[in-house]
Amino acid sequence: MRAVMYAACVLLFSSQVWAAIDAYEFKSEEDLKRYERLTYELRCPKCQNNNLRDSNAPIAKDLRREIHRMINEGKTDDEIILFMVERYGNFVLYRPPVNESTWIIWFGPAVALLLGVAGVWWVARRRSAAAGPGAAGDDLTEDEKQRLEALLGSGQASKETDK
Amino acid sequence: MNRRVLLFIPFVIFVGLFFLFNWGMDQDPTKLELARKDQPVPAFVLPDLHDPSKTLNQEIFKGKVSLLNVWATWCPTCRAEHPYLVRIHETGQVQMVGLDYKDEREAALKWLNDLGNPYDISLSDQEGRFGLDLGVYGAPETYVIDKQGIVRYRHVGAVDDKVWKEILLPMVRKYQKEGV
Secondary structure (H helix, E strand, C coil): CHHHHHHHHHHHCCHHHHCCCCCCCCCCHHHHHHHHHHHHHEECCCCCCCECCCCCCHHHHHHHHHHHHHHHCCCCHHHHHHHHHHHHCHHHECCCCCCHHHHHHHHHHHHHHHHHHHHHHHHHHHHHHHHCCCHHHHCCCHHHHHHHHHHHHHHHHHHHHHC | CCHHHHHHHHHHHHHHHHHHHHHHHHCCCCCCCCCCCCCECCCCEEEECCCCCCEEEHHHHCCCCEEEEEECCCCHHHHHHHHHHHHHHHHCCCEEEEEEECCCHHHHHHHHHHHCCCCCEEEEECCCHHHHHHCCCCCCEEEEECCCCEEEEEEECCCCHHHHHHHHHHHHHHHHHCCC
16 A cells, blocks of 8 residues: 555656756856756747746757757857847747836736735725724714713713722 | 716726737737748758758748748648648749758658649758747748748748638738839
């Protein structure tokens, strides 16, 4: 039974290791780190939501080969990213550039939050203006104030007699 | 103004979102924008599929409007659109260039032999390097290239009667009218 459970766990939770593996050699540890970062940050053009590192699509394989080639040729990260964008557009960037067409995704959430906060503040302020402390007492007439005091005074008196 | 009007705000937002999401349902998220739009075809030197000793380059696009069709024998949709490409070729309205993409030469030649050859010029891109420079992310893809060799449009997926008559042919005619 334990073996079955163990096997089930292995089968159900092993999807993480399905990431594609290529055997690429780099000149330095630093270059390997760059390769890993770039393939992690760039999106596979054929896939809806897979980076180049995890995708098994043939196009992702070709693009990993190109990134490997460019790193070994001494290209900078910016040059490699430009190479990708020239061919596949901003789709390949998981971090798109800030420009007019992307303002809504960069600033939309913050604007929505600010609008929400402003809305809550506005409603709260109106409510407190309508039913805040002090506001109620101010529009009582002299007669009503005396009655109120009398009621409060008798309330205290009755409490004392309860003791 | 009656304050009751404000009660309709959530309804108005709901209707707005309804149309927004409805519009979103019609969008195809797998269609990529064409990064090379209005730019020259990237430079290439590729062997002729029929005669690998002969090489071809981007000059083949000069002076004529072309349809560049990216295909491969491993691509089922390419087989589906193939008879239609043959028919377009028979009309003789546009120069047809085939790019055999990441494919085996023998299989490709057999395919053209068996199913008919709709291409005036056939390029062989076994490594897929030219395809990569062009921004190909899947076959079939069909590009409209004008007389100056500028990439104008890309259709992703099979070409059929509707695509040809409503999209590609009007575009081909438009660019054919332009001066050389």
